[in-house]
Amino acid sequence: MKIGIVGYKGRMGKEIKDLFEEKNHEFVWGYDKDGEYFQETPQIIIDFSLPEVFEKTEDYVKKFNVPLIIGTTGLQDEQIEALKALAKDVPVVQSYNFSIGIQLFLKMVDFLKDKIDGWDIEIVETHHRFKKDKPSGTAKMIKESLDKDVPISSLRLGNVAGDHVLYMANLGEVLSISHRALSRRAFAEGVLKSAEFVTNKKNGYFTFTDVI
Numbered sequence: 607m608k609i610g611i612v613g614y615k616g617r618m619g620k621e622i623k624d625l626f627e628e629k630n631h632e633f634v635w636g637y638d639k640d641g642e643y644f645q646e647t648p649q650i651i652i653d654f655s656l657p658e659v660f661e662k663t664e665d666y667v668k669k670f671n672v673p674l675i676i677g678t679t680g681l682q683d684e685q686i687e688a689l690k691a692l693a694k695d696v697p698v699v700q701s702y703n704f705s706i707g708i709q710l711f712l713k714m715v716d717f718l719k720d721k722i723d724g725w726d727i728e729i730v731e732t733h734h735r736f737k738k739d740k741p742s743g744t745a746k747m748i749k750e751s752l753d754k755d756v757p758i759s760s761l762r763l764g765n766v767a768g769d770h771v772l773y774m775a776n777l778g779e780v781l782s783i784s785h786r787a788l789s790r791r792a793f794a795e796g797v798l799k800s801a802e803f804v805t806n807k808k809n810g811y812f813t814f815t816d817v818i
């Protein structure tokens with residue numbers, strides 16, 4: 607497929623471009639700080655940029671009328687609503703974490719969340735020193751899945767790709783669930799799965815949970 611990437615010069619943009627090209631797809635369009643790169647109209651747009659770029663992404667999706675895979679974190683509620691409006695016309699896949707492991711993590715949370723009333727619960731997320739938002743979108747997803755108002759601690763260390771730990775404790779024991787992304791490829795693999803998922807969809811709003 608012919609792909610377009612918003613944020614193509616970034617850490618994730620480069621990882622996604624490399625993986626898709628490895629799988630014989632073609633990068634034909636991009637948008638970044640220095641503007642638009644146009645070779646030809648893409649068949650899909652993938653956005654890993656920043657929340658302030660969202661309206662530009664929205665404009666390009668409407669212009670090209672193609673599916674959107676968006677991983678950018680820190681989106682406002684209004685921007686999520688705008689994605690759902692876009693999804694009336696094209697397929698949209700939105701997730702703050704495109705790794706398989708975090709999807710399994712969330713399924714474990716859904717299983718145990720009603721069994722830990724009265725326990726102490728905390729989330730710790732660790733990411734690379736360059737990450738602009740805090741806490742991570744993934745930590746927010748874990749908190750939402752727990753459906754409990756629990757504290758999130760954020761560490762910004764070196765080049766950590768993405769660590770998340772959920773700690774649960776009563777007075778007699780501690781239980782923890784942890785996930786470590788060893789590289790950004792884990793996320794790019796999920797983006798590839800999502801791009802393949804939308805090829806036979808006319809429209810609709812999907813999360814990565816729907817994809818796997």
Ligand SMILES: NC(=O)c1ccc[n+]([C@@H]2O[C@H](COP(=O)([O-])OP(=O)(O)OC[C@H]3O[C@@H](n4cnc5c(N)ncnc54)[C@H](O)[C@@H]3O)[C@@H](O)[C@H]2O)c1
Binds near residue numbers: 614615655658
């Ligand atoms: N959903 C996931 O699985 C997942 C995984 C990793 C990162 N992320 C998120 O993806 C986003 C990007 O992460 P990253 O590490 O690649 O960041 P990055 O800073 O390396 O890349 C962001 C890109 O967006 C571009 N950009 C910034 N402002 C812009 C503007 N105004 N107009 C056009 N382009 C602009 C930058 O030049 C850069 O190329 C972040 O929100 C991050 O949290 C999500």
Ligand SMILES: O=C(O)C1=N[C@H](C(=O)O)CCC1
Binds near residue numbers: 703733741744745768
């Ligand atoms: O590198 C990042 O930035 C990441 N952000 C996601 C988040 O905010 O949850 C998770 C994956 C890595």
